[in-house]
Amino acid sequence: MSDTQTLIENRPPSVAALFLERVAATPDAEAYRYPVPSASSEGPDDWKSLSWTQAADRVYAIAAGLIELGVQPEQRVALASSTRVEWILADLGIMCAGAATTTVYPQTNAEESAFILADSESKVLIAEDAAQLAKARDKRGDLPELTHVVVIDPVGVESSEWVLTLAELETRGAAYLEKNPDLVKEKVGAITKEQLATLIYTSGTTGRPKGVRLPHDNWSYMAKAIAATGLVGQEDVQYLWLPLAHVFGKVLTSGQIEVGHVTAVDGRVDKIIENLPVVQPTYMAAVPRIFEKVYNGVAAKARAGGGAKYKIFQWAAGVSREYAKATQDNFRRTGTASAPFGLSAKHKVADALVYAKIREAFGGNLRACVSGSAALAPEIGFFFAGAGIHILEGYGLTESSAASFVNPGEAYRTGTVGKPLPGTEVRIADDGEILLRGPGIMEGYHGLPEKTAEVLESDGWFHTGDIGELSPDGYLRITDRKKDLIKTSGGKYIAPAEVEGQFKAVCPYVSNILVHGADRNFCTALISLDEPSILGWAADNGLSGKSYAEVVAAPATVELIDGYVKTLNEGLQRWQTIKKFKLLPRDLDIEHGELTPSLKLKRPVVEREYKHLIDEMYAGSREV
Incomplete structure (x- = not known):
């Protein structure tokens, strides 16, 4: 043993x-x-x-x-x-x-x-x-x-x-x-x-x-x-x-x-930025929304510094992603996290100009962050990895006591949730659903034996409701929630979380996005923007002093976001592309029941709340 x-x-x-x-x-x-x-x-x-x-x-x-x-x-x-x-x-x-x-x-x-x-x-x-x-x-x-x-x-x-x-x-x-x-x-x-x-x-x-x-x-x-x-x-x-x-x-x-x-x-989220340099943690767990906000904040600060600073940031962001992909790929093949000489030289310059400041903002001692609860957009993960903030994605559910998978230290792979914890078994069902078994699995739902029987088999296998795939060497990639998969009226399956994650990596102003398209002949999106970032942009673009609701309603803002949606669509299959979108008059939040306390999107709530906007986007299309 x-x-x-x-x-x-x-x-x-x-x-x-x-x-x-x-x-x-x-x-x-x-x-x-x-x-x-x-x-x-x-x-x-x-x-x-x-x-x-x-x-x-x-x-x-x-x-x-x-x-x-x-x-x-x-x-x-x-x-x-x-x-x-x-x-x-x-x-x-x-x-x-x-x-x-x-x-x-x-x-x-x-x-x-x-x-x-x-x-x-x-x-x-x-x-x-x-x-x-x-x-x-x-x-x-x-x-x-x-x-x-x-x-x-x-x-x-x-x-x-x-x-x-x-x-x-x-x-x-x-x-x-x-x-x-x-x-x-x-x-x-x-x-x-x-x-x-x-x-x-x-x-x-x-x-x-x-x-x-x-x-x-x-x-x-x-x-x-x-x-x-x-x-x-x-x-x-x-x-x-x-x-x-x-x-x-x-x-x-x-x-x-x-x-x-x-x-x-x-637990005061508004104190995180202030606390990090005081606490100087060596590790911290967070949900993807925090990393998205930090990324958006860094991008907004660079943009506020003028065109030259923003160009340097964009260049450094590209180098960090390229460097992270190269070092992770090399580690997978050789066990050494190295990159080609030319890329390493660029990375060294970018580190002095940009990455060192980011690490300092995290307290300067951070070895790694653990990200869980929802999917982290890979491009944001690669950005931080290249900048020296190593985000180890993990996976688990309340029903599995949270930690079923985690990326293994130096051998972490952005875009996966790593390998099972020692003692946890995993298998992928015929329909792609992830099944788990082990000492972390719940006893059942309190007072709900029928609900328990729906997800927990007599031999201990728990049905997660998530879709995923295992690499030959045991790394798990989550592709979507089983119930969240969209099937268009044309019969194509789409994983909305994948499209949403890609948009978060493309658009530095996004706070939340919901892709809709089940039983429709094309996909649409409801988008809420990050208030500090978009108000910063507004101040430089003739919308100074306007409220958030006024800024998102302005044609210039719609045009700005439309540019990012077009960029997103360039990397998608035709049936995945966002044909129309609507900007929401306020951000989604826990108080209105649109996000869970762990900041996951409650799709049915948001779709019900903004049904009129969804209907507007499909009005006049052939299916209506």
Whole structure:
């Protein structure tokens, strides 16, 4: 048996057990960093640290506090909060109590929050602040199981028999531990691998969310498998801003506990650019939208610098893509990431002029980024790869505990999601669907045996709903969602995500694009633009002072985007080309239900919302 197999097969039953092991192994090492807003609203945040022992003191107090509130093993404790260090401490506290975490996105409205709390039969809710508390209070009559709400940020919150602060819970828990010092060790020791650890409700693109049941063994396996990839080590510093209510963010906390590196936690997306030079991470996980925004921002800044600067940027972008493709291809063939002499010389010049500044903006120490949750446009991936920001694409679903595939370090291949994690099996069905099997696969959907049976076979194979292909040496490429494939009225199949990804690489102003064409005789697109980028362009093109809606309605803007659509079409098959498009009066967002919290497009919602624009584009065509 290999060392990797031994590591994975001899895993403990829970991440709670791994946490106790980590605290014992490196008690004084730094575990977490977190921001504390400075006294001056203008000044930068102060960053504080917790050692593993300090984190454990709080985790055990939370666990004991929940037990004192009457929480029993496998009972659900809901967490409705943005990404912050208290989220991690609370989640670990819930697990160390033997209970299970129900994750709730803080953006979820009161009605859907109430559905999740009721469906999961959550006994306690740990809410971030008064706004999250209000959602539960408004629906209290529909939540007979909910006995207490614990509030992390107590501003504007009055304690009562039903409501207490996290500080109060920890104080009560610490007092309870004094009388029962072995309580947490006993509770963790009693956890079995089959016990429920987490209930994550898929935001989904249609209908009510489904609760995905992930037992303790899923997370213990993920922790060991992530460590076994060798991608992260104890000296690493992770910058964690992803939503922890999402499986992608949550899995990163398991891997960190096993490896023992530092994690800097701050979920404020608007602070990413400011935080990177402060945190100076060695690795960071993100969704493609973040890389797209950085790319658009760099391009817009170059354009604002004048024609000469923009030409240098365009030249450097071309060199970076060419260099990345050459080095990856050479590594595949020879095991050495080298490029021809002439290209290397150009790359060195471009590095001094452009790439070094980009790396500096990421903090200067970044070894690699992991990208997941949706497809990254290959041309954007190649751009960053050539600039020295190595984006390792990965793949997984809520139902597979997030990390099923990841690109293997130096041998990464842009445009693929890499190879399966150790212990995960994959096969491609006859219709191209990706099937997965292994210790990361969910137990099933909560209270929905029929839905579970639709995707989970009796022999353990899980139907992902994604279409993909495997290279002879095991790299997976995702081509589309099975249900998202478009079949035109002419009988041609089109993968909209592929066309959308290509457009994002071509047009530096795009924020979101939806390609439509099912049962139609040609394809159209709904396009929303990145507000800062397009307003920057507008200021230089006679539209200064106009609102976003006015800018996108201007004929000059439509003409600008039309040029990029024509460029896109040049690289597509005839039946894939975008014949018509409409610019949306505002960007798509989570608040209007058009994007999931992990920034995936909800196609049915967008198509329903903008049906009038789609109908306009097909009006007068032969099919109408």
